[in-house]
Amino acid sequence: MSDNTALDRRNFMRVAGLAGAGLAVPALAQERKPESVITEVQDWARNLGDGVQAHPYGKPSDYEKHVVRRDVEWLTAGRESSVNFTPLHELDGIITPSGLCFERHHSGVANIDPAKHRLMLNGLLDRQLVFTMDDIKRFPGRINKAYFLECAANSGMEWRGAQLNGCQFTHGMVHNVWYTGIPLKTLLDEAGVKANGKWILAEGADAAGMTRSIPIEKALKDCMVAWAMNGEALRPEQGYPLRLVVPGWEGNMWVKWLRRIEVGDQPWHHREETSKYTDLLADGRSRRFTWIMDAKSIVTNPSPQAPLKHKGPNVLTGIAWSGRGSVARVDVTTDGGKNWRTARLDGPVMPLSLARFYVDIDWNGQEMLIQSRVMDSSGYVQPTKDELRKVRGVNSIYHNNGIHTWLVRANGETENVEIS
Amino acid sequence: MSKSVKVLALSALLVAALAAGAAFGQCKKKTGLGRDALSEEIAAWDRDIRPDGVGLPPGKGSVKEGEVIFQEQCAACHGEFGEGRDRWPVLAGGHGSLKSEGPEKTIGSFWPFASTTFDYIRRAMPFGNAQSLTPDQTYALTAYLLQLNDLVKEDFVLSRENFATVRLPNEANFFDDDRETSEKHFWKKNPCMTNCKAAVKITGHARVIDVTPDSKDGPKVD
Numbered sequence: 114m115s116d117n118t119a120l121d122r123r124n125f126m127r128v129a130g131l132a133g134a135g136l137a138v139p140a141l142a143q144e145r146k147p148e149s150v151i152t153e154v155q156d157w158a159r160n161l162g163d164g165v166q167a168h169p170y171g172k173p174s175d176y177e178k179h180v181v182r183r184d185v186e187w188l189t190a191g192r193e194s195s196v197n198f199t200p201l202h203e204l205d206g207i208i209t210p211s212g213l214c215f216e217r218h219h220s221g222v223a224n225i226d227p228a229k230h231r232l233m234l235n236g237l238l239d240r241q242l243v244f245t246m247d248d249i250k251r252f253p254g255r256i257n258k259a260y261f262l263e264c265a266a267n268s269g270m271e272w273r274g275a276q277l278n279g280c281q282f283t284h285g286m287v288h289n290v291w292y293t294g295i296p297l298k299t300l301l302d303e304a305g306v307k308a309n310g311k312w313i314l315a316e317g318a319d320a321a322g323m324t325r326s327i328p329i330e331k332a333l334k335d336c337m338v339a340w341a342m343n344g345e346a347l348r349p350e351q352g353y354p355l356r357l358v359v360p361g362w363e364g365n366m367w368v369k370w371l372r373r374i375e376v377g378d379q380p381w382h383h384r385e386e387t388s389k390y391t392d393l394l395a396d397g398r399s400r401r402f403t404w405i406m407d408a409k410s411i412v413t414n415p416s417p418q419a420p421l422k423h424k425g426p427n428v429l430t431g432i433a434w435s436g437r438g439s440v441a442r443v444d445v446t447t448d449g450g451k452n453w454r455t456a457r458l459d460g461p462v463m464p465l466s467l468a469r470f471y472v473d474i475d476w477n478g479q480e481m482l483i484q485s486r487v488m489d490s491s492g493y494v495q496p497t498k499d500e501l502r503k504v505r506g507v508n509s510i511y512h513n514n515g516i517h518t519w520l521v522r523a524n525g526e527t528e529n530v531e532i533s
Numbered sequence: 534m535s536k537s538v539k540v541l542a543l544s545a546l547l548v549a550a551l552a553a554g555a556a557f558g559q560c561k562k563k564t565g566l567g568r569d570a571l572s573e574e575i576a577a578w579d580r581d582i583r584p585d586g587v588g589l590p591p592g593k594g595s596v597k598e599g600e601v602i603f604q605e606q607c608a609a610c611h612g613e614f615g616e617g618r619d620r621w622p623v624l625a626g627g628h629g630s631l632k633s634e635g636p637e638k639t640i641g642s643f644w645p646f647a648s649t650t651f652d653y654i655r656r657a658m659p660f661g662n663a664q665s666l667t668p669d670q671t672y673a674l675t676a677y678l679l680q681l682n683d684l685v686k687e688d689f690v691l692s693r694e695n696f697a698t699v700r701l702p703n704e705a706n707f708f709d710d711d712r713e714t715s716e717k718h719f720w721k722k723n724p725c726m727t728n729c730k731a732a733v734k735i736t737g738h739a740r741v742i743d744v745t746p747d748s749k750d751g752p753k754v755d
Contacts, residue, residue, distance in 0.1 A: 190610070190620035194660070220657060233570055235579055241570040248566045275739040303563055314581060320663045322656035324581060373578050382584050384653040388644050391707065397631040399643075399703075403710045407719075417739070444726070449733035453726045482733060486724065494721045504716055508636050520735065529739035533732070 179203075182213060185282060188270075193221040194321075196264070198285030201411070201432065202419040207460050207467045208259065209288035211343050216350045217264055217286065219321035223370045227354040230318065232300075232338070236376035239305030246354050249338065252295045252303075258337065258360070259466045261434045263287040263406050265363035265390055265511040271498070272507045275518075275529040278417035283517065283529060284409075287434070289467035290351075292358050294339030297332050300374070306333075310376040314383075315357045318372035325366045326380035327359065331404075335360050338371060360465040361436030362404040363511070365390055395506025406436030408495050409514035410443055410470070410487035421476060421525035429472040431456075435489035440468035442488045447474065449482030449518065449532050450497075456485070464490070481521040482532055498531065582652035586697045589651070593692035594673025596680040602670055603677050606659045615639070615681045625681035631703075641682025645704040647696070651675045 173180065182197040189195040199215040216222075227246045235241045264286035270276045277283050301313075306329065313332045317323035327336070337358035340347060347353040352369025359366045365385055380386070380402075392400040410433035415421045429447075433440045440462055444453040456470035470485070487495045498515030505512075520530040582588040604613065612618050615625030627637025636643075640650055655671050657663050666674070676691035679699060685691075691699070 187620075220660065220663065233574065233578055234567075235570060235575050241575060242567040243570045243574065244567040251566055252564060274737040278739045303566065316578075316581070320657065320661070322663065324652075324656070375579060375581065377583075379583065379585075381581055381652070382646050382649055383581070384649055384657075387646065387649050387707075388638060388640075393631060393636055393638070393643075395632065398706045398708060400710055400712075401707045403712065405710075405712075407712070444724070449730075451728065451730055451733065453724075453729070482735075488724070492720045492722070494719060494724050496716075496719050500719070508631075520738075530735050531737035533734040533736050 177203075180213070182215060182285075183281060185277070194219050196266075196286060198281045199288050200418075201280045201285055201287075201413045202416050204413070205430065205469070207289050207432070207469050208343065209290055211290070211345070211348050211351070214262075214288035214290060214342075214348070214351055215264070215286050217364065218319070218350070219323060220319055222350045223317070223319035224349060225318060225354060225370055230354050230370075230372070232355060232371060233373045234300060234304045234376075235373070236314075237307040237310035237378060238301075238376050239307065240303075242300075242304050244300070246340065249295065249300075249355065250340065252299050254299055255293065255295055256337065257291055257293050258358070259289060259291045259461075259463055260358060260360045261287055261289045261406075261465065261467045262364045262367055263409070263434070263436075265365060265403070265406070268409075268513040268515070268517070269510045271515075271517075272502070272509060272513055275531045278529050280411050280413050280416040280517075281418060284411040284413075286364070287432075287467070289432075289434075290342045291344065292337060292339035293341035293344070294337045294358065297336040297338055297357070297374070298334075300338065301333065301376070304376075306376055309378045312377050312380050314373075314375040314377060314381050315366070315368040315371060316373040316375070317352075317368045318370040323365075323368050323370075323385065324381065324383045325368060325385055326383065327362075327366060327404075329376070331359065331362070332374075359404075361406060361438075363390065363406055366404065390511060392505065392509040392511050394509065403512055406434070407512060407514040408435035408437065408440070408487045408489040408493050409433070410440075410485040410495060411517055412445070412483050412485050412519060415483070415521055415525070415527045416519055417527045417529060420527045421521055423525075424476050424478050427474050427476050429456075429474050429483065431470055431485050432467045433470060433485065433487035434465075434467045435487065435491070435493065436465065437493060438490035439464045440487055441490050443468070443470040444486045444488075445470070445472045446484050446486075447481040450484055450516075453486065476521075478523050480523055481519075482530070483519045483521060484516050486516055580655060582648045582655070584646040584648045586648065586693065589648075589693040589696055590668040591693055592668035592672050593690055593694075594669045594671070594676055595690045596673075596676045596685065596687050598670075599673035599675070599677025599680075602666075602674055606662075607674070610660060615678065624678055628702075631706075639682065640678055641684055641702065643703050644701055645707050647675065647679065647699045647701055650678055651696075 180200050180203040184197040196217040197215055199213055230246055232244045267286035268283055271283055311329050313327050315325050338355055339358050340355050347356055355371045357368045357371050392403050412431040414430050421427055433443045443456045445456045446453045456472045458468050458470050460469050462468045495516055501515045518530050518532050520528045610618055610621035611624050617623035623637055623639050625639050625641060627639040627642035630637045651671055654674055672691045676689055679685045
């Protein structure tokens with residue numbers, strides 16, 4: 114570690130008001146009463162617990178029932194075409210448990226018998242093909258990859274200012290999952306893309322018949338058709354039995370319940386790439402085909418749903434990601450951006466996957482304005498919300514990757530705020 | 534070693550390599566998995582429409598026919614005049630609103646192509662009863678929506694033949710992603726780390742709704 118780093122750290126501790134001595138005075142041993150959880154035999158230490166097979170498919174502890182996806186009822190007209198949010202403040206590491214991955218459906222969850230599922234490849238191909246799930250799983254070259262999926266509308270409610278108190282609601286339309294499948298290229302090569310095949314249309318089997326146009330370069334580069342997430346079959350709400358994986362690009366393109374890939378010579382301009390998922394700018398023009406997710410980060414703890422409860426040592430943590438490559442660095446401030454300190458990344462830092470960062474702080478109860486700022490392998494630095502508004506206005510809905518601020522009050526209460 | 538012996542040795546190596554490859558199926562470029570799609574199957578699923586009209590089925594429908602279908606099957610969510618009920622999508626109006634505080638992105642004010650309307654109705658509408666309309670009904674509904682947006686007259690009949698003549702007013706206002714040039718300044722070499730600003734002021738607090746569990750009871754700090 115260089116001298117500079119040590120200096121930076123001292124500086125950071127000082128500005129954050131964390132360097133003072135004698136913050137926590139431990140209670141004298143004789144003043145404490147013995148804790149009954151130690152001195153009394155607890156039920157779980159006396160009685161037999163459930164045997165094996167009490168829960169053939171395991172689930173979290175009864176004490177973790179609050180760790181669930183949640184929705185915001187006023188956001189949408191009905192739940193079949195709606196969204197819920199990943200409880201980011203309750204998670205750690207980089208992998209999102211399958212049952213907590215946020216949901217976004219346009220006509221509800223399709224409940225598909227895999228024996229009746231087919232994937233069709235048609236259009237500008239040497240052969241028009243139909244595959245069963247068995248066929249797809251027999252292809253050589255199976256791969257496993259961890260990728261983040263972020264809805265382009267994640268943080269969309271925050272364009273005009275701080276709105277929702279909780280990173281689950283402001284940033285919870287992202288998840289990060291291990292996918293098992295085969296490259297889409299494998300299937301396209303099997304069918305033989307004709308020279309004028311420049312675009313693909315991916316189509317879902319659900320009642321929304323979700324479609325998106327994707328340039329052939331991306332389709333051949335790193336797209337996957339995946340049938341498993343985190344080692345088991347896709348969850349129905351994530352596209353069982355087959356979904357498209359479009360690494361680094363907006364979640365809407367990752368067509369679930371994937372039933373068809375058409376190859377054509379131009380984009381289709383369907384609903385989800387015209388009326389939706391285009392970015393209206395202040396001058397009234399709209400940017401389209403904004404597929405790449407810009408680099409973004411968020412402090413998940415502390416946050417409004419996970420306030421600080423103790424002075425002294427605390428772990429500040431969060432997640433960062435970029436659709437242009439890997440997370441190169443995350444900086445954190447506790448004084449609203451006057452001074453920054455580079456956070457520690459722990460766990461694998463993989464391209465187009467979430468990265469986990471930590472800063473160990475020593476909190477003396479002073480108010481903090483916490484932000485994180487990611488830099489990616491392309492050199493892109495996460496902008497402030499005002500920097501974003503300056504170039505895009507406030508009507509974009511999509512692609513809000515601005516730096517987010519949490520105010521931590523003296524009582525530990527944490528609030529979503531905007532700062533100058 | 535003579536030339537012919539070399540060739541023989543090489544051939545032997547090649548044969549061995551091919552044999553090994555065949556055992557693991559690695560030399561074949563095509564797996565032969567799957568089967569050819571039948572034309573009836575392709576016709577059943579390949580129903581997508583493009584702005585140039587490619588994919589449109591034969592058929593036609595009038596504004597008047599569309600109005601009847603709309604009031605029966607669509608107005609409950611979208612409103613009698615496409616104004617949208619509750620939070621269901623607004624389909625008409627909003628002209629000139631795109632630069633305002635409250636842009637209304639309707640077919641007439643925002644959407645670039647009429648084909649999108651036909652395609653979307655055909656694949657996903659009516660909500661909860663998708664793929665139930667005939668091509669003629671879909672032409673009629675599309676015609677009615679165009680009329681609601683003052684883009685065609687009340688006696689208009691939309692068909693595959695005249696579809697391409699319908700252009701939406703906002704088409705020219707879409708442009709391809711240019712973030713890597715228009716937002717080039719977000720690629721910074723050395724973002725500021727110390728003494729980056731003199732003062733910080735809170736300019737806004739989260740508002741609107743109380744969505745956080747137990748948010749009214751402040752946390753207890755020990």
